[in-house]
Amino acid sequence: MQLKISLAAATLISAMALQAEDYVSVQYLQYDENKNRTSISAPSLIFNKDFGTDYTLNLNFVADAVSGASETWYDGASGASAFSRGENVNADDVTYGNVDYEDTRTAGGAVLTTRFDNRDELTTGLNYSMENDFKSTEVSGEYMHWLDSSKNSSLSFGASYQFNEVLVHDTVSGGSEAVDADAINVQLSYFQNLNAESYLKASIFYIGDSGYLTSPYLNVVRNYDSVANTADVVQENRPDSRAAYGISLKYANAITDNLSAHVSYRYYSDDWDIDSHTIDSDFYYELHDDWVFKVGLRYYMQSEASFYNADKDHFTNEEYASSDKRLSDFNSLTYKSDVEYFISEEWSVNLGANYYDQSTDLSATYFVGGVTYRF
Amino acid sequence: MKVFSSTLLVSIFLLSGCTVDVKPWEKETLAKPTMKETGTNPGIKKYEEHIYFSKEASRGGSGVAGGGCGCN
Numbered sequence: 001m002q003l004k005i006s007l008a009a010a011t012l013i014s015a016m017a018l019q020a021e022d023y024v025s026v027q028y029l030q031y032d033e034n035k036n037r038t039s040i041s042a043p044s045l046i047f048n049k050d051f052g053t054d055y056t057l058n059l060n061f062v063a064d065a066v067s068g069a070s071e072t073w074y075d076g077a078s079g080a081s082a083f084s085r086g087e088n089v090n091a092d093d094v095t096y097g098n099v100d101y102e103d104t105r106t107a108g109g110a111v112l113t114t115r116f117d118n119r120d121e122l123t124t125g126l127n128y129s130m131e132n133d134f135k136s137t138e139v140s141g142e143y144m145h146w147l148d149s150s151k152n153s154s155l156s157f158g159a160s161y162q163f164n165e166v167l168v169h170d171t172v173s174g175g176s177e178a179v180d181a182d183a184i185n186v187q188l189s190y191f192q193n194l195n196a197e198s199y200l201k202a203s204i205f206y207i208g209d210s211g212y213l214t215s216p217y218l219n220v221v222r223n224y225d226s227v228a229n230t231a232d233v234v235q236e237n238r239p240d241s242r243a244a245y246g247i248s249l250k251y252a253n254a255i256t257d258n259l260s261a262h263v264s265y266r267y268y269s270d271d272w273d274i275d276s277h278t279i280d281s282d283f284y285y286e287l288h289d290d291w292v293f294k295v296g297l298r299y300y301m302q303s304e305a306s307f308y309n310a311d312k313d314h315f316t317n318e319e320y321a322s323s324d325k326r327l328s329d330f331n332s333l334t335y336k337s338d339v340e341y342f343i344s345e346e347w348s349v350n351l352g353a354n355y356y357d358q359s360t361d362l363s364a365t366y367f368v369g370g371v372t373y374r375f
Numbered sequence: 376m377k378v379f380s381s382t383l384l385v386s387i388f389l390l391s392g393c394t395v396d397v398k399p400w401e402k403e404t405l406a407k408p409t410m411k412e413t414g415t416n417p418g419i420k421k422y423e424e425h426i427y428f429s430k431e432a433s434r435g436g437s438g439v440a441g442g443g444c445g446c447n
Contacts, residue, residue: 027418031426046418060421107442127442136443152397158439166445185439194394196401201412205435248436252410260409268433276433284409292408292415302432326432334423340415350416356426366426368419 021048021056027350027370034363037098038068056113064105069098073219073312073323075233082217083171087232094221094231094312096323101217105131109138120145123158133167133176133216142187152193160185168216181211198253207270209242220321224313231312236322238307244270258286268302274327276302282336289342294352296336304329325360332358338368348372 024047031040044062051057074084077093080100107129114122120143127138142158162183167176189203214237224231246268254260266278282296305327307320315321338352352368397405408415428434429446 025416025418027416027422029422042422044418044421062421105444109440109442111440125440127440129442129444131445134443134445136445138440138442140440142439148396150396150398152394160439160441162443164443164445183443185435187436187439192394193397193402193405196395196397197404199405199410203436205439207435244433244435246433246435250412252412254404254407254410257404260407262414266436268435270433272432274432276431278433282414284415286409294414300427300431305432326430332431336423338416338419350419352419354423356430358430362430364426364430366422368422370416370418372416 021050023048023372023374025370025372027368029366029368031364031366033068035098035361036069037362038066038070038364041065054115058111058113059109061108062106064103064107066103066105067101069100070217071096071098071325072217073221073233074099082219083169085171085219085233085235087234088230089233091224091226091229091231091312094224094233096310096312099217103132105129105134118146119151125160133169135165136162138162140185154191156187156189156191158187158189164211166212166216168212179212181209181213183210184208197255198251200252201248201250203248205246205248207242207244207246209244211240213240213242214238215322215324218322218324220315220323221312222315222317222321226313236324237320238322239272239320242270242272244268260284272327273306274302274304276300291342292340294336294338294340296334298334298336299331300334301331302329325362328360330359332356346374348374 027044029040029042042062042064044060047059049057072082073094073096074080074082075086075089075093076095077090078084078086080097082099109125109127111123111125123142125140129136138160140158140160142156144154144156147153147155164181164183165178166181167178169176185205185207187203187205189201191199191201193199218236219233220236222232222234246266248264248266250264252260252262262282264280268276278300280298282294285293287293305322307318308322308327309315310323310328335355337354338350340348340350342348350370354366356364404410413420424437424441425444429444
């Protein structure tokens with residue numbers, strides 16, 4: 001009996017050791033799109049520390065350097081710029097193509113998890129993000145309640161609110177104006193350990209966007225006149241609100257001692273008529289005690305927004321109009337791979353190569369490399 | 376919304392009939408880093424979610440916090 005208790009205690013200690021969350025991780029992302037479009041270099045830092053058994057603090061920081069070009073309509077007679085707009089311009093000059101841009105983004109966040117006597121958890125967070133033309137402050141909170149004494153099932157409710165500020169350029173006056181675009185995100189989740197090797201999580205969520213949801217840098221063509229051979233190149237216009245609902249299901253299973261699989265599905269629907277389905281999978285293979293290999297495949301498909309059209313001769317006086325391909329009907333595949341090597345119990349290095357391919361003409365490669373120190 | 380709520384309730388109902396009571400000392404496998412929701416490396420997950428957020432028109436389902444982005 002004593003031996004049995006000792007073995008159980010040893011196993012529990014081992015499991016707790018595996019859950020130790022104290023680490024510092026430095027990662028670097030290099031993201032490059034085809035056709036000389038967006039390139040991003042993004043170093044990041046994550047610090048995670050347990051304070052006793054009741055508190056966990058997570059701090060994260062990322063700095064993006066973005067350069068390249070994005071596609072939109074513009075009046076080629078006045079240059080390849082997002083602000084090359086005009087009414088009754090020569091239709092032969094109306095061009096859909098790359099316009100150059102550069103941006104930097106710095107973002108940081110702090111998340112504190114507090115555990116109570118019954119081991120319920122309250123997670124509170126604060127995120128801040130700043131770009132040349134965009135600022136965002138987000139507050140979030142989530143409460144997780146255990147439903148059983150063995151802590152195999154739980155219910156979580158979380159909410160966040162984003163205060164966003166967009167800097168909009170006025171092509172007439174040449175000045176800029178700061179406008180608001182806020183977002184609320186609410187999620188209810190149910191978690192269940194199915195057995196000693198698998199669990200499932202089911203969530204429903206609501207996201208509400210309000211304010212200035214139009215892109216300051218994207219244009220549409222209106223009033224194309226094939227007889228006079230003229231057209232208007234003007235800024236796109238989107239509704240000032242968006243309500244989205246969705247459900248997500250995630251299942252993880254340790255198939256063998258060293259092979260585990262994660263599979264998830266998400267359904268999303270909003271009042272811009274966009275519906276999407278996402279199926280994601282990741283497989284982890286542990287080789288000896290010092291290598292972890294990951295391969296993954298993600299499939300995504302969406303329907304187009306009600307006010308989307310890519311043609312030059314479509315829009316006239318509709319209130320809402322956009323030619324942003326991200327609002328179009330498309331699907332995408334992401335091929336993921338990553339390897340992590342544990343130099344010691346404290347140190348590990350990781351390197352990943354990934355490929356993202358949309359059914360639009362967009363594709364991208366991204367590499368992630370980093371170092372993690374556990375203490 | 377009714378569809379979503381119904382699906383969640385059905386999931387909970389189904390799960391209640393096919394789960395076993397896993398004791399704390401039986402959770403070694405569940406506690407492994409490869410079984411974490413975020414995967415073994417939360418930093419990679421954050422990068423990926425940011426890429427999808429900036430290149431696709433839908434989001435959500437992976438938690439309420441994430442920070443903003445002027446990706447438009």
